[in-house]
Structures are given as structure tokens and as C-alpha cells.
Amino acid sequence: MEKLVSVIIIIGAVFWVISILFMGGRWQPQMLAAVILLFGIFLAHFWEEAVHKEDE
Amino acid sequence: MARERVSQSDEWQAWAQRYDIDGGVRTFESGLTLKVFLGAIFVGLLMMPGSIYLSWVSGGTGASAAPWVAVILFTELARRSFATVRRQELYMLLGLTGMAVGSGTNYRSFIWYGYFVNTQQAASYEIADKIPWWIAPARDSIAIAERSLLHWDWKWPIIIFLLMRVLSEMRNLGAGYFLFRLTADLERLPFPMAPIAAQGATALAETTGRSETWRWRVFSIGSMAGLIWGFIYIGVPSLTGVMMSEPIHILKIPFIDFTPSIEGFAPTGVFALATDFGQMLPGFVMPFPVIMTQFVAAIFSQFILNPQILYRFEILHQWRPGLDNRGTGLFNFLDFWFSFGLGKSFSFALVGLAASLPMLMKFRSARQKGIGQRGSLQPPPGRGDFPLWVMAGLWVVGMGTYVWFVHKFMVPNFPLSFLLGFAFIYTPLNSYITARTFGVLGRDLFEIPYLHEMTFILSKYEEIDIWFVHLPDEDYGRGTQQWREIELTGTTFTSMVAARLLLTPILLVSSIVVMHFLWKIAPVPSSQYPFIQTWWPINVTQECLRITALRDGNSQMLQALRGDYVMAGLTVSLAIYGLLWVVKMPSMWYYGFVGGIGGDPGMMIPMVLGAVIGRFYMIKRYGLKRWYMFNPVLAAGFFCGVGLVGMGTVAIALVSKAVIVKPF
Numbered sequence: 001m002e003k004l005v006s007v008i009i010i011i012g013a014v015f016w017v018i019s020i021l022f023m024g025g026r027w028q029p030q031m032l033a034a035v036i037l038l039f040g041i042f043l044a045h046f047w048e049e050a051v052h053k054e055d056e
Numbered sequence: 057m058a059r060e061r062v063s064q065s066d067e068w069q070a071w072a073q074r075y076d077i078d079g080g081v082r083t084f085e086s087g088l089t090l091k092v093f094l095g096a097i098f099v100g101l102l103m104m105p106g107s108i109y110l111s112w113v114s115g116g117t118g119a120s121a122a123p124w125v126a127v128i129l130f131t132e133l134a135r136r137s138f139a140t141v142r143r144q145e146l147y148m149l150l151g152l153t154g155m156a157v158g159s160g161t162n163y164r165s166f167i168w169y170g171y172f173v174n175t176q177q178a179a180s181y182e183i184a185d186k187i188p189w190w191i192a193p194a195r196d197s198i199a200i201a202e203r204s205l206l207h208w209d210w211k212w213p214i215i216i217f218l219l220m221r222v223l224s225e226m227r228n229l230g231a232g233y234f235l236f237r238l239t240a241d242l243e244r245l246p247f248p249m250a251p252i253a254a255q256g257a258t259a260l261a262e263t264t265g266r267s268e269t270w271r272w273r274v275f276s277i278g279s280m281a282g283l284i285w286g287f288i289y290i291g292v293p294s295l296t297g298v299m300m301s302e303p304i305h306i307l308k309i310p311f312i313d314f315t316p317s318i319e320g321f322a323p324t325g326v327f328a329l330a331t332d333f334g335q336m337l338p339g340f341v342m343p344f345p346v347i348m349t350q351f352v353a354a355i356f357s358q359f360i361l362n363p364q365i366l367y368r369f370e371i372l373h374q375w376r377p378g379l380d381n382r383g384t385g386l387f388n389f390l391d392f393w394f395s396f397g398l399g400k401s402f403s404f405a406l407v408g409l410a411a412s413l414p415m416l417m418k419f420r421s422a423r424q425k426g427i428g429q430r431g432s433l434q435p436p437p438g439r440g441d442f443p444l445w446v447m448a449g450l451w452v453v454g455m456g457t458y459v460w461f462v463h464k465f466m467v468p469n470f471p472l473s474f475l476l477g478f479a480f481i482y483t484p485l486n487s488y489i490t491a492r493t494f495g496v497l498g499r500d501l502f503e504i505p506y507l508h509e510m511t512f513i514l515s516k517y518e519e520i521d522i523w524f525v526h527l528p529d530e531d532y533g534r535g536t537q538q539w540r541e542i543e544l545t546g547t548t549f550t551s552m553v554a555a556r557l558l559l560t561p562i563l564l565v566s567s568i569v570v571m572h573f574l575w576k577i578a579p580v581p582s583s584q585y586p587f588i589q590t591w592w593p594i595n596v597t598q599e600c601l602r603i604t605a606l607r608d609g610n611s612q613m614l615q616a617l618r619g620d621y622v623m624a625g626l627t628v629s630l631a632i633y634g635l636l637w638v639v640k641m642p643s644m645w646y647y648g649f650v651g652g653i654g655g656d657p658g659m660m661i662p663m664v665l666g667a668v669i670g671r672f673y674m675i676k677r678y679g680l681k682r683w684y685m686f687n688p689v690l691a692a693g694f695f696c697g698v699g700l701v702g703m704g705t706v707a708i709a710l711v712s713k714a715v716i717v718k719p720f
Contacts, residue, residue: 002061006637009631009634009635010635012631013634016627020624026620027620027623030620030623030624030626030627031623031627033627034623034626034627037634038406038630040634041406041407041630041633041634041637044410044637045411045413045414046414048414050414
């Protein structure tokens with residue numbers, strides 16, 4: 001799960017760079033990148049609180 | 057060896073414990089006693105007229121030093137009476153005296169508008185006859201002609217003011233407490249600046265005991281340092297300004313601007329060295345990772361990002377060579393950093409939700425968790441807590457009533473959707489962001505400037521009266537730190553609330569009487585009050601310009617807002633947070649980076665110096681635990697010393713202006 005979250009976040013960050021370099025920096029692709037990142041961050045915290053703590 | 061992941065909950069928990077130098081173990085007692093209440097009223101009411109008078113004469117008020125004067129007086133009286141004073145009583149005295157002295161501003165707007173309605177500027181801009189009935193009587197009113205606040209013509213402004221005040225207290229109390237429970241109890245954010253006030257009160261309380269403690273020694277060292285620094289930084293310019301045409305500045309106030317010097321290799325970069333080295337004290341207190349990452353982000357912004365990327369790609373396009381830091385900063389702000397900063401602020405809120413939602417969803421287990429554990433909503437026993445639903449309800453009722461009143465009686469034609477949007481969307485979001493930034497950075501992050509102007513343009517409302525309405529765009533986040541201070545001193549919340557409820561009516565009555573008598577002494581403004589005689593005519597013109605600037609629907613701020621830059625701010629901030637999580641770095645770094653990006657590194661140098669000295673010398677010399685015990689007390693003493701010098705020099709300057717006649 002930790003690896004999956006990391007991959008999602010890295011995809012979001014890379015997509016943002018792509019949106020700036022190759023899509024003219026328009027707000028729509030940036031927003032999509034933000035949504036991906038946000039999804040990854042929420043997942044990361046849910047994993048930390050709900051799963052990681054129980055494992056500990 | 058692979059880096060071990062430290063969850064954000066453990067990271068915050070560790071910092072919160074570091075800043076809680078009592079180790080989280082405290083008993084709560086009421087700070088409200090008869091002697092404290094009477095002491096606060098006596099000192100506060102004694103100093104309130106002087107504070108108002110000083111502000112009208114010289115611009116300074118001495119209000120920051122007044123609570124410390126009261127507390128020092130109190131402790132000295134207690135020592136000579138062989139009585140002891142509890143820290144809860146001293147902290148209560150600090151708060152109530154500050155409230156009493158500060159109440160002098162309650163009715164200041166009445167005097168201001170009493171002057172405003174009869175100015176030439178108000179008449180020429182066609183505003184004078186449009187001042188609403190809830191602000192001031194008509195310009196030909198006898199109350200204004202006779203300079204009397206205790207006149208029947210002021211009844212509606214006074215009634216509306218009192219009603220708004222009651223609703224405001226409800227909102228501030230309810231929302232401030234709710235946010236405190238969320239950020240301090242549930243998330244266990246560290247609130248690094250909160251111990252300063254708490255430890256100052258504790259240090260002074262211990263002087264009334266039998267033996268001298270380390271707190272008093274450290275507080276004394278801090279206050280002597282503050283007196284010396286205050287004399288150099290504030291005292292010398294103030295005193296020499298009285299006797300000479302040009303005051304002597306040992307250090308230029310408030311900064312030395314190097315922006316034109318760096319434009320050769322960093323065009324559009326800003327660098328102004330702050331000269332208030334008193335800021336080293338917060339550098340001792342704040343978390344080291346936050347300060348350093350903030351500084352690195354600011355250096356990166358001004359020396360690489362602005363000149364090499366944003367300027368090259370003409371994103372920063374209004375800058376011209378030769379501009380100082382204010383001009384450069386303003387153009388950069390309008391071109392890019394205003395929009396980027398908005399996005400940054402949203403990321404704070406979203407990251408905060410991501411951190412707290414999982415805990416809220418485990419609400420049942422949150423209620424079962426132990427006191428003091430992150431994710432626990434169990435308050436410590438005896439703290440005097442209130443039911444969360446009561447406080448939330450208090451805020452909803454206060455805000456709802458306020459919006460209803462404004463819509464029904466004040467500006468019925470202004471779109472209700474905007475009022476509701478401000479009240480129930482913008483305000484909670486903004487307050488939550490601020491509460492979290494105070495919880496981590498000890499300061500506010502970002503204010504949206506010209507928000508009202510943008511709103512009025514978007515609403516297409518053209519009446520003047522909207523400018524005189526207090527829109528429901530409030531920020532309760534700052535008050536969250538105060539609740540943490542109350543907790544750290546072991547003062548019950550119920551006693552603090554009771555004290556405010558008892559004192560507020562007394563202050564509301566006494567402050568109007570004081571203001572009435574000061575107005576009776578002489579017209580305001582007049583030669584009796586030289587500071588406002590200088591500035592109020594200019595302020596009237598600025599206010600008239602501000603009110604009428606949107607008559608043709610223009611707003612510089614609205615034109616500066618760009619969606620792609622807002623998204624850039626949001627996405628970059630989220631990416632920083634996410635990538636730090638991926639590489640298992642502390643989340644403190646995120647707050648430092650995002651707090652510092654776009655900032656001026658020169659303004660941070662005193663804090664960085666303090667952080668470096670604290671981390672690499674003080675902690676090595678005294679040990680981590682002792683240093684974290686010392687530095688809030690040191691900072692409290694320091695700011696007390698600076699405040700006393702400030703008040704002293706203002707008083708000397710005032711007396712000198714009354715007796716010294718310059719020969720030329």
C-alpha cells in the first residue's frame with residue numbers, strides 16, 4: 001500500500017511537470033495533477049492512521 | 057540503512073511534548089479571583105485614557121507594555137505583603153489588563169466618522185450624505201457639533217455596535233474553542249509561540265514564592281536584554297527625534313534594503329535585511345527545521361526562481377531596474393505571487409483535512425483514546441471544557457443572526473449569496489488554515505488583500521453603504537493560540553470565559569465615557585492631538601478614494617488573479633508535501649518550504665541566526681530539555697523589556713514635546 005501511494009504521488013508530480021512543459025501550463029491539466037496528488041495524500045494519511053498504526 | 061518512516065502523528069506528538077515543558081502534567085485552577093478582577097479594572101482603566109491620548113498625540117500607545125506593568129506591580133505588592141500569587145492569576149491579569157487597555161479602541165470609529173462626515177473631501181466625493189444611519193448621526197447633528205457621544209443622536213450607532221459586539225463574542229468564543237479542540241487536542245499541533253506568554257506569567261508568579269527559581273533568573277536576563285535592545289532600536293531614535301530635527305538611527309528601522317544592489321545578478325529578486333534583531337528570540341523558540349527550510353525556500357525564490365525562471369519567461373513583467381524592495385515586491389505580487397500564494401493557502405487547508413479526516417472518521421476510538429494522545433478528543437480533567445456541539449452551535453447562531461441582521465436592516469439589496477458564502481464557506485476555511493499555520497509556524501500564512509473590493513465588483517452592487525458594513529469574513533485562527541496559552545498556564549477555560557463576560561460590560565460603559573471626555577477636551581483632530589492632526593486629513597482622502605475607486609468597476613487585484621498561477625501554487629505545494637512523504641522526510645519541512653517560498657530571505661536572517669545559535673550552541677551547552685524550558689521564559693522577559701522601553705520613550709517624548717521649544 002505504501003508503494004502504491006508513493007507511485008500515485010510521483011505520477012501526480014510528474015504529470016504537473018508535463019502540464020507545464022508540454023501543455024502550456026493551463027489550469028485544467030494542473031488541476032488534474034492536483035487531484036491525483038490529493039488522492040495520493042489522502043490515501044497516505046488513511047494508511048498511516050488506519051493500517052500502519054494497527055500494524056504497530 | 058533505509059530511513060524509517062515517522063508518521064506525522066508521531067512527529068507532531070514529539071514537537072508538542074517538547075513545547076509543553078510541564079510534560080503535559082498540570083492541574084487546572086481558576087485564575088479569576090476578586091483581587092485579580094479589581095487589579096485588572098484598576099490598572100486597565102487607569103491606563104486606558106492615557107493609551108488613547110498617547111495614540112492621538114504621538115501615534116504610540118504603550119498598550120503592549122501595560123499588561124506587564126500590571127503584572128509586575130501585582131507581584132511586587134504580593135511580595136511585600138508576604139502573599140503568593142498563582143500563575144493562573146497572573147496570566148488572567150495579563151489577559152484582562154490587555155483587554156481593558158485595548159478597549160479604548162471600542163468607540164474610536166465614532167469619533168472618526170464624526171469628523172469624516174463634515175470634511176470637504178467627503179462632500180466633494182459625494183459621500184457625506186450617504187453615511188449610513190448605523191455609523192454616525194447626520195452631519196448637522198447637535199451631537200457632532202457639541203462633540204458629545206452621550207447624546208440621543210448616537211443611539212442607533214451605539215445600539216448596533218453593542219448588538220454586533222455580542223454576536224461577535226459568540227462567534228469568536230464558539231469558533232476559537234472549536235478550532236482549538238481540532239488543532240491542539242485532536243491533531244496535537246505544537247503551537248511553538250504559545251509557551252512564551254505562559255512561561256512569562258509562571259516566571260513572575262514564582263517570584264512571590266520563598267525562593268528564587270530558574271524562571272525568574274532567566275526572565276530577568278531576558279528583560280535586561282530587551283531593555284538594552286529596546287533602548288538601542290527604539291529609544292535612541294525616539295529620544296533624539298524629540299531634540300533634533302533628524303533622529304539618530306543606530307540601526308535603520310525596519311530594514312536595510314539591498315534590492316537595488318542585487319538586481320545586477322538577480323533582477324526581480326528582493327532582499328531587505330531586517331534590523332530588528334529581537335527576532336532572534338522567536339528563532340530560539342520555533343522548530344529548527346521550519347526556520348531553515350523557510351529560509352532555503354526564500355533564497356531559492358529570490359535568487360533562482362524569480363530572476364532565472366519567472367523573469368526570463370516574462371511571467372514577472374512589470375519590474376523595472378532601480379526599484380526598491382517595496383516596488384519590486386508589489387509588482388512581483390501582482391504579476392505572480394498573489395495568485396500563487398492563494399494556491400499555497402488552499403494546500404494548507406487540504407493537507408490539514410487529509411491529516412485530520414482519518415482521525416475524525418475514527419471518532420468512536422478518538423473518544424476512547426487516552427487524554428493527551430493524538431487523535432483523542434478527551435479533554436484533560438478539570439480543564440473546564442465545553443461540549444463541542446454547544447460551541448459549534450454558538451458560532452452558527454451568532455453568525456446566522458449576524459447575516460440575517462445585515463441582510464434585513466443594513467444592506468437588503470446586497471446579494472445574500474455573497475454574505476452566506478463569506479459566513480459559511482470562506483470564514484471556516486480561512487480560520488482553519490490560520491489555526492493550522494499558528495499551530496505549526498506560530499504566525500499567519502497569507503491574507504487575501506482587497507477581498508472586499510473583488511467581492512463588490514463581482515456582486516455588481518453600487519451603493520456606498522456596503523463599505524460601512526463589517527462583512528462576515530472573519531478569522532478565528534489567531535485566537536486558537538490563546539486557548540493553548542490558557543491551557544499551558546493551567547487556567548480553567550470556564551474562569552477565563554467568566555472573566556471576559558464580567559469585564560466586557562464594564563469596559564463598554566467606561567470606554568464610551570472616556571472617549572466622550574477626551575472629545576470634549578478639544579476637537580478631534582486639532583492641535584491638542586498633533587499625530588491625528590497630521591494623518592487624519594490624509595486618511596480621509598484615502599478612504600474617499602477607496603470607497604469610490606470601484607465606481608467604474610475596476611480592481612487591480614481582480615485583474616491580477618490568474619487561475620493557472622493559483623493552480624501552480626496549489627499543485628506545487630501538494631507535490632512538495634507528497635514527495636516529502638514518499639522519501640520519508642518530516643512534514644515540518646513542507647510547512648517551512650511552503651511558508652518561505654516567495655518570501656524575502658533578508659527578513660528571516662535574525663530568526664535564522666537565533667535558530668542556528670540555539671541549535672548548535674545553546675542546546676549543546678544546556679541540553680535539549682533545559683534549553684526548551686529556558687527559551688520561552690527568555691523570550692517573554694525580552695518582549696517585556698522592549699515593551700517597557702517603548703512605553704517609557706513614548707512618555708518621555710510626549711512630556712518633552714510639551715515643554716521643549718526648538719530654537720529654530
